[in-house]
Amino acid sequence: MAGSEGSGLDSSWRTLTIVVTAEPMTAFRGFSPDAIQFLADLAENNDRAWFQPRKGQFERLLKAPMEAMIGALAERLEARGVPILADPRKAPFRIYRDTRFSKDKSPYKTHLGASFPWIGGSDARVPADGSHVERTHGNGGYFHFQPGEMFAGGGMWHMEKSSVDGFRAVLRDDPDRVTAALEDRDFTRWWGEVRPHDELKRFPPGWPRDHPKAHMFLWKDIVFGRRLSDDEVLSPDLPDVLAEGYAAAAPVFGFLASLP
Numbered sequence: 001m002a003g004s005e006g007s008g009l010d011s012s013w014r015t016l017t018i019v020v021t022a023e024p025m026t027a028f029r030g031f032s033p034d035a036i037q038f039l040a041d042l043a044e045n046n047d048r049a050w051f052q053p054r055k056g057q058f059e060r061l062l063k064a065p066m067e068a069m070i071g072a073l074a075e076r077l078e079a080r081g082v083p084i085l086a087d088p089r090k091a092p093f094r095i096y097r098d099t100r101f102s103k104d105k106s107p108y109k110t111h112l113g114a115s116f117p118w119i120g121g122s123d124a125r126v127p128a129d130g131s132h133v134e135r136t137h138g139n140g141g142y143f144h145f146q147p148g149e150m151f152a153g154g155g156m157w158h159m160e161k162s163s164v165d166g167f168r169a170v171l172r173d174d175p176d177r178v179t180a181a182l183e184d185r186d187f188t189r190w191w192g193e194v195r196p197h198d199e200l201k202r203f204p205p206g207w208p209r210d211h212p213k214a215h216m217f218l219w220k221d222i223v224f225g226r227r228l229s230d231d232e233v234l235s236p237d238l239p240d241v242l243a244e245g246y247a248a249a250a251p252v253f254g255f256l257a258s259l260p
Contacts, residue, residue: 028068030236031145035061039110040147046106058095062112066092066145069239070114076243083120084141084246084253091115111146116154116246118253139256141246150233152242153225154249156256157197164220166260168207171216178213181255182222190248191224222256224249 038061042051051058067088074086085091091114099105117140141154156163171178182194196219203209207217232241246253 026064026068028065028072028236028239030234030238031065031069032061033230033234035065035145036147036230038062039112039145042108043110043147046108046110048107051108062145063092063095066112066114070116072239073116073242076239077246080243080247082243082247082250083118084116085119086116111144111149113145114143116141116143118257120250120254120257139253141242141249141253143242145233150228150230151225152228152245153223154246155194155221155223155252156259157221157223159221159259163256163259167219167222168204168217170259171213172208172211175211175213178216178255181251184248184251186248187224187251190245191226194222194224194252197221197223222252224252 038054038057045051070086070088070091074088077084077086093109093113093115095109095112097104097107097109099107115138117138139156141152144151144153159167167178198220199218200220203214204217208214211217226245228241232238235241
């Protein structure tokens, strides 16, 4: 797999030192099946009256293991020389929903998520201390913990117009570069194909309709993902699995980081 120790990751990436200052935490021993059940129960009882007396369970079953997993992932990524920031303090998204502009006033999410920004090179898209919005829409990895829907993924979701235009220009002028990054053998072996999360309904004017990859001119973002089994998520080896996957995705992360 690309990115394994001794692999051909660009040497400029290997010079980056990733330092995360955090208080000592419990070693990651895998998530418990009780963590999955907690979120399933929360989905059936999504209100403060149910959650508040069980907040200690949430922190023990989900919050603390998630932080421990991210800390272990940071160690694995650094050992591989992969410039992705896994910060136990900043990576996890809050369990609390923002209901201000939503008809659904359920106060809690029924999943946990964590984002890991790509910070390689001078063109990194997300600052190490980026905001929630920057991390959500920036270039990097993502981990999703939800009963029946465990997965890892990455890419750049809801790209800025400048990045979309930059991608289209590279696709038009240097399609071999796009192919080399997005169809890298080790990447596709681990993740499958990249895809858009959203795309245009009509072909954008000014771009070649006869291009061999013309469908990509419709893309509004570039993402990828892989389902994880409960066994993988419950295993203490989960940080190793994720580190292997993100190392394999280095060509895609690097390409996205190069866009305007």
